Amino acid sequence: MIDAHLHLRDRRIRSCHARFVREALEAGVTGCIACTAVPEEWDIEVDCSWDVTDAFGAHPWAAGVLPPDWAEHLREVLLRHPGALVGEIGVDGIRRVHDCGALQRAVLTRQLELAVALGRPVVLHGARAWVHLFHAIEPYLKRLPAVLLHGVSFSRDLLTHPVLRSADRVWYSVSGAVCSPDAKTLPALAAALPLDRLLLETDSPDMFPVGGDPLVLGSGVSPYNSPANLPRVCATVARLRGIPAQELAEITASNARAFLARR
Ligand SMILES: [Zn+2]
Incomplete structure (x- = not known):
């Protein structure tokens, strides 16, 4: 299994890094896509015996507090890590602590342009703002090597949105929110996502799943x-789709490798 989205450099878990990785390996999670959210995380080197693909980016929640040189800093970090993705970037409808529209979109656009210029896939956040995200990425879709929509939580009906329907380079990742008995739209979406584009994630250290350790x-x-x-x-997710968990584990790991092969 590959965890398609987590935050290995998050300051909250730095003191228990070794345990984080050891328990993942014991659970059969052989690798991950390790996203970043703020510039303070970009220069932290991660040294661990795990198959880690790095992603560097400014999260929409950070859009209002970025230093003036953030974009140049990000470019320099990406050039230093030729295999890294751009993420976690996007737009957000949960925390409306600052100008949710124009500022987030400007920060996202800057990073999409960087990803296009450097030929890097992107990891996107669109919680409660998915349609805004689709419109924001549309002008870049055909020029990006690949797009991963992480923590998808939109209505299944949105899978027919013109931006997604016309995109041949979009992958989807489902988080532990799907485990909640209160999950409303996510179970139906998780069952309907194209199987060859489906990835799984924990978004650790957040999104603690119901029944998790x-x-x-x-x-x-x-x-x-x-x-x-x-x-x-x-x-x-396997239960929702009516297939054995082991089979889904293999399929999603293969899908993650296909996504990463677009680098
Ligand atoms: Zn995240």
Whole structure:
């Protein structure tokens, strides 16, 4: 299994890094796509015995607090890591702490242009703003090597949106939110996503899944998630699709490799 989206450089889990990786390997998670969200994470080198694909980017939640030189800094980091993706980038409808529209979109556009210029796939966040995201990426879709929509949570009906229908380079990743008995639209979406484009993720240390094993108890009310919970996500999606979990684990790992091969 490959965890298609997590945050290995997140400051909340730096003190328990070794355990994070060891438990992932014990759970059969052989590798991950490790995204970043803020410039402070971009220069942290990760040295671990795990198959890590790095992704560097400014998350939409950071759009209002980026330093003036952030774009040049990001370009320099990407040039230093020729195999890295651009992510996690996008637009967000959850935290409306600053200008959710124009500012987020400007930061996203800058990073999409960088990804096009350097020929890098992108990892995209569009929580509660999926249609805004589709319109924002449309002008770049044919020039990007590949696109991963992470933590998909939109209505199944949106799969027929013209931007997605015409795109031959879009992959989708389902998070542990699918394990919640309160999940409304996600189970139907997870069952309907094209099987050859489906990936699985934990979004660790966030998105702790119902029934999962906590890495450590966080300072807040929610325990920190870990990639060792990926088999739980896999089992839930496999049940929704009516296929054995082992088969889905192999298919999604193969899909992740196909996505990464677009680099
Ligand atoms: Zn994330």
